[in-house]
Amino acid sequence: MTFPWLKGHGTENDFVLLPDHDGTIHGELEGAFVAALCDRRRGIGADGVMRVIRAEALGETSAGEWFMDYRNADGSVSEMCGNGIRVFALHLVQQGLVDPAGPIVVGTRGGDKTITCADDLFSVDMGTPEVLGVSKVSAAGNTWEAQDVRTGNPHAVAFVDQLDDAGSLLTQPDYDESVYPEGVNIEFVVRQGERHVAMRVHERGSGETRSCGTGACAVAVATAVADGAERPTSYRVDVPGGTLHVTWNADNHIVLTGPAEIVAQGTMDWIA
Numbered sequence: 592m593t594f595p596w597l598k599g600h601g602t603e604n605d606f607v608l609l610p611d612h613d614g615t616i617h618g619e620l621e622g623a624f625v626a627a628l629c630d631r632r633r634g635i636g637a638d639g640v641m642r643v644i645r646a647e648a649l650g651e652t653s654a655g656e657w658f659m660d661y662r663n664a665d666g667s668v669s670e671m672c673g674n675g676i677r678v679f680a681l682h683l684v685q686q687g688l689v690d691p692a693g694p695i696v697v698g699t700r701g702g703d704k705t706i707t708c709a710d711d712l713f714s715v716d717m718g719t720p721e722v723l724g725v726s727k728v729s730a731a732g733n734t735w736e737a738q739d740v741r742t743g744n745p746h747a748v749a750f751v752d753q754l755d756d757a758g759s760l761l762t763q764p765d766y767d768e769s770v771y772p773e774g775v776n777i778e779f780v781v782r783q784g785e786r787h788v789a790m791r792v793h794e795r796g797s798g799e800t801r802s803c804g805t806g807a808c809a810v811a812v813a814t815a816v817a818d819g820a821e822r823p824t825s826y827r828v829d830v831p832g833g834t835l836h837v838t839w840n841a842d843n844h845i846v847l848t849g850p851a852e853i854v855a856q857g858t859m860d861w862i863a
């Protein structure tokens with residue numbers, strides 16, 4: 592199979608993009624193929640794959656023409672990716688598929704997302720968060736309470752003394768499967784100052800990544816709730832791959848702002 596591909600990242604959360612506008616190249620986009628592409632020794636290497644496809648071709652309903660068909664590194668389907676959608680929007684702009692003056696509407700399994708771009712940064716309206724209950728997560732022999740926040744994906748946000756307390760994160764931390772039957776992204780957070788935090792994340796289906804956009808949103812929301820902050824409020828969220836900014840507006844919508852880059856592209860002859 593011969594197909595075009597691109598490689599991009601948002602704060603070093605990296606992705607393979609597969610242009611397949613009418614869905615005629617990759618069909619069902621099999622999980623084993625996605626996992627092989629994401630393998631950092633046997634494939635291109637990435638935290639996930641985004642197929643660039645028209646919503647109509649995928650049978651999805653969206654106010655926008657384009658749909659981000661996102662898959663985790665293990666091939667499993669995911670609702671949404673905050674870093675990925677900025678890279679997705681950059682690709683659409685660079686290829687002349689959308690008007691950069693925007694706003695740009697992209698369909699996802701977590702609903703339509705509206706993106707604006709200015710000064711080489713992309714801002715994404717991530718919708719309204721759900722702040723639910725508290726459960727427990729464990730890693731490296733430690734256990735913490737974790738706030739359940741849903742920002743398109745499920746998240747468990749735990750405040751820790753030091754980011755190293757979570758250990759290597761080479762394996763999935765323990766969590767309450769009755770709360771998260773479909774898995775969960777787990778964020779470990781330390782405070783750096785007023786409206787300023789740093790985090791590490793273990794993403795379901797991908798392991799520890801250099802950044803997580805929906806996770807940064809969940810962290811900002813959990814911190815704002817802990818602070819009793821009135822909306823609108825903004826937080827700086829440092830991730831291993833850079834810095835993101837999250838604003839929780841008075842209308843209860845979250846806006847995620849950060850960079851996006853396309854670093855490589857080509858055509859591949861895939862030998863199964």
